[in-house]
Amino acid sequence: MFEMNPLNLPDAQLQQLLMLVVAGILGFIIGYVSRQRTISQLEGDLASTERDVEDCYRKPKVPVSSANDEETVVLNRIAARANEINFTRIGVAMADSADDLKVIVGVGPFLEKKLHALGIYTFRQIANFNEEDIDQINDLIEFFPGRIVRDNWVGQAAELARK
Template identity: 35%
Template structure:
């Protein structure tokens, strides 16, 4: 073996050793890069500092807002007062409407009570008149045709109906002559007795009618 061959073998051996060591160093470096570093509080603080943007000191300590001017305060007070008055007016109008709806009901109830009272009075008067008619029909004298002394048809006098005729018969008045001879005192007395028909004797002029009817029937003055 000559010297050149020996030198070549030595250089090859050195290269193999160098390559082996370089490969091991590169393998350890790759393993460290693949393994994550252990978590630490400092790393968490750094991460939060990166995630949250820093706020300027001027933004954190903003100056207080200036107070409202007097005109603005007065305007707000005026607005509140106007709103209160509008609400009060609305409530008053609503109350007035409720009272207006309630008044017709009260008036209707009052009218109904008055009508019922009037109806009760009318029924009482009807019952009283019915009793009078029954009494007069039972006690009225028979009507006989004849001379001046016989009963006349008093219903021929305007203002005297069947009921009044029976009432006059009950009082003893049966002829035109009797009524034709009534004086003012007699008129007052019979008007008081005929209380259901006040003032009718003078209003219908019974005396004048009785005189005319007597003369027409009997041909003589009463």
């Protein structure tokens, strides 16, 4: 009386295959939707983190004051272009951790002020300069072309940073 076996039905295997396909499609759809939700959330977190990082790199404008008005004008002009430097590559430093850059041959007091106006305070930052940075810094500080290379600021700064 109870000898009915569902596997003996003529279309049982087709029904099982159909249920397997439907379960697979439903699993794919559910996974896709949840993955899209996760991706949207992660993209929002990334945008928020990028804004936070930009805020960290954005330095407050430090008013440059000096007895010499011409010097102040030059330093303010240089400070206005500080955002052109790739600080993610050379490193970020603050004035309170500044090295005495005048120790580098070719860097005098006014040149040190120019470097500080750009946000360059340490030997490590100068040691991280590449050729593109050297050309850009040379242009920004309005200094003699090629002087940074001739005086080997990068090498001197690397040696001083190690000490």
